Amino acid sequence: MPYEEDDVTRLIMDTHDKAAFARLAHMTVGQFRDWLLSHEADTATLSAVAPGITPEMAAAVSKVMRNQDLMAVARKIRVVTKFRNTIGLEGCLTSRLQPNHPTDDLKGIAASTLDGLLCGIGDAVIGINPATDSVANGLALLDMLDHARQQYDIPTQTCVLTHVTNTIEIMNRGGAVDLVFQSIAGTQKANEGFGVTLPILQEAYEAALSLKRGTVGQNVMYFETGQGAALSADAHHGLDQQTVEARAYAVARAYNPLLVNTVVGFIGPEYLYDGKQIIRAGLEDHFCAKLLGVPMGCDAATPTMPKPIRTTWTP
Amino acid sequence: MSADITKLPSANGQSVTGKDDWQPLRQYTRARIGLARSGNTLKTPDVLEFQAAHAQARDAVHTPLDVACMEQAMAGAPFLRVNSRAPDRSTYLRRPDFGRRLSEESRAALPKGAWDVVFVAADGLSSTATQQGAVPLFEAMRERLTDWQIAPLVVATQARVALGDEIAQTMGAGMVVVMIGERPGLSVADSMGVYLTYAPYVGCADSSRNCLSNIHPHGLSVQAAADKLAWLMREARHLKLTGVGLKDAAPESAAIGNVDRLS
Numbered sequence: 001m002p003y004e005e006d007d008v009t010r011l012i013m014d015t016h017d018k019a020a021f022a023r024l025a026h027m028t029v030g031q032f033r034d035w036l037l038s039h040e041a042d043t044a045t046l047s048a049v050a051p052g053i054t055p056e057m058a059a060a061v062s063k064v065m066r067n068q069d070l071m072a073v074a075r076k077i078r079v080v081t082k083f084r085n086t087i088g089l090e091g092c093l094t095s096r097l098q099p100n101h102p103t104d105d106l107k108g109i110a111a112s113t114l115d116g117l118l119c120g121i122g123d124a125v126i127g128i129n130p131a132t133d134s135v136a137n138g139l140a141l142l143d144m145l146d147h148a149r150q151q152y153d154i155p156t157q158t159c160v161l162t163h164v165t166n167t168i169e170i171m172n173r174g175g176a177v178d179l180v181f182q183s184i185a186g187t188q189k190a191n192e193g194f195g196v197t198l199p200i201l202q203e204a205y206e207a208a209l210s211l212k213r214g215t216v217g218q219n220v221m222y223f224e225t226g227q228g229a230a231l232s233a234d235a236h237h238g239l240d241q242q243t244v245e246a247r248a249y250a251v252a253r254a255y256n257p258l259l260v261n262t263v264v265g266f267i268g269p270e271y272l273y274d275g276k277q278i279i280r281a282g283l284e285d286h287f288c289a290k291l292l293g294v295p296m297g298c299d300a301a302t303p304t305m306p307k308p309i310r311t312t313w314t315p
Numbered sequence: 316m317s318a319d320i321t322k323l324p325s326a327n328g329q330s331v332t333g334k335d336d337w338q339p340l341r342q343y344t345r346a347r348i349g350l351a352r353s354g355n356t357l358k359t360p361d362v363l364e365f366q367a368a369h370a371q372a373r374d375a376v377h378t379p380l381d382v383a384c385m386e387q388a389m390a391g392a393p394f395l396r397v398n399s400r401a402p403d404r405s406t407y408l409r410r411p412d413f414g415r416r417l418s419e420e421s422r423a424a425l426p427k428g429a430w431d432v433v434f435v436a437a438d439g440l441s442s443t444a445t446q447q448g449a450v451p452l453f454e455a456m457r458e459r460l461t462d463w464q465i466a467p468l469v470v471a472t473q474a475r476v477a478l479g480d481e482i483a484q485t486m487g488a489g490m491v492v493v494m495i496g497e498r499p500g501l502s503v504a505d506s507m508g509v510y511l512t513y514a515p516y517v518g519c520a521d522s523s524r525n526c527l528s529n530i531h532p533h534g535l536s537v538q539a540a541a542d543k544l545a546w547l548m549r550e551a552r553h554l555k556l557t558g559v560g561l562k563d564a565a566p567e568s569a570a571i572g573n574v575d576r577l578s
Binding site: 099100101102103105107108109110111112114115131133134135163165166169192193194195231232233234269270273 | 337340341343344345346348349376408409410411412503506518520521522526528529531533534535558559562
């Protein structure tokens with residue numbers, strides 16, 4: 001992916017930390033695997049080298065790692081982020097409460113929210129995929145979530161997963177935006193397929209920071225990615241879907257997100273065909289993202305959740 | 316310790332009185348809320364119901380579109396029949412690129428005309444949804460767009476959204492509306508999505524489309540979807556674009572099928 005033609009490549013090259021890379025520079029991909037698994041590569045060391053690792057390095061080494069290797073290394077890495085609470089501490093699993101409703105019915109959303117909270121879900125974010133992707137609807141949903149959060153003093157953040165340009169408009173109108181959501185991918189063309197560019201993300205990032213709504217931290221972005229996104233937009237430029245996925249984490253990393261979520265398997269059976277492929281891809285994405293210093297979560301469909309509503313990929 | 320506490324729904328789906336206190340809340344959503352537990356997992360009836368829903372979702376993906384049935388619903392009105400380059404379901408699922416292009420025979424057979432818009436009924440990942448919703452939505456749009464030149468309905472199988480681009484380009488239509496079965500979920504296996512693209516061409520970006528989703532009996536109604544689509548189409552014709560540049564600002568009354576939402 002030439003530097004001249006792709007702004008994600010430019011982002012990766014221009015932000016590459018050569019000092020952090022120095023201790024890895026002499027290794028082959030196989031030696032990199034051995035080093036990652038060694039006791040020498042402890043939590044502090046892995047944090048220190050993260051800025052020197054490119055997505056292509058992470059994807060390459062994951063290909064010579066077994067599932068157990070991906071888990072063993074990923075569990076050594078801590079990526080801690082903060083907004084109204086702290087995410088990513090050792091031994092703490094956080095989860096998104098996703099009270100979607102097919103017509104955005106506020107009572108239906110409230111019923112699902114109550115159910116989720118009683119199950120201990122929602123400390124990562126209470127986030128709705130809206131059925132109607134409009135500014136007015138986004139404002140109404142955010143208002144309702146913000147009132148509920150404040151009324152019960154719930155230590156979490158809320159989000160409506162609408163297009164970033166809608167969220168910018170919602171912020172302009174004074175809406176209660178905690179986190180800016182956007183689906184992102186690993187090439188400029190794939191991001192354009194989502195209707196998003198790096199300058200738009202920067203604008204949204206700065207706007208959300210200026211609201212200063214976080215109490216313990218200011219990680220204000222929420223991104224979703226997923227293997228197959230670039231291929232489904234015919235914007236993969238011949239790259240394998242895992243490497244191009246890892247490049248999306250370089251985009252995420254640039255905006256200090258609170259959360260990144262790989263919607264592994266969501267894009268459909270044409271990209272990850274069955275449960276076995278989905279488990280492997282989830283472990284790859286989790287490993288690659290954490291290695292790059294990105295706070296990665298994986299989606300897990302639970303019986304309480306209605307169908308995720310497609311707002312980001314075209315079938 | 317107050318008496319009111321016992322009236323709150325509890326996390327395990329049962330109140331201290333032994334009654335299902337979640338029942339009043341279930342009228343507002345089809346999501347599986349307030350499920351009872353066996354230890355740390357679900358009760359047998361909920362597990363079996365979940366497995367049945369999963370099986371329905373899988374079936375919806377593999378059930379072929381009943382074209383004869385749709386022809387009957389069209390009641391003699393002309394329609395065109397096309398297939399993508401994917402010859403069967405298993406190829407369709409593995410090769411998205413085939414589902415976005417017309418087979419040679421289909422492309423050669425499409426007529427040309429000075430149409431403002433062509434509607435495509437595509438099977439997508441749930442033929443049940445298309446079979447149920449596409450013809451009623453097409454009829455509802457014909458009622459609303461009396462001053463538009465509308466091409467005959469195109470029924471497309473092994474089709475993805477972008478197949479509509481080649482259909483419209485081949486036929487010379489200025490806009491395409493693809494009505495397509497959405498990937499089935501665990502609450503809904505018959506949901507239809509609608510994708511509107513202005514001046515479509517082979518290879519145009521997905522960000523140049525507008526989408527209405529969740530059209531099914533328990534979601535957005537066909538009439539509400541038609542009102543909203545008509546609004547979007549008129550705006551698209553006026554602005555000469557669709558996609559992220561066309562913000563959905565349709566009047567709320569036209570947009571939402573569920574009046575309960577406003578109460």
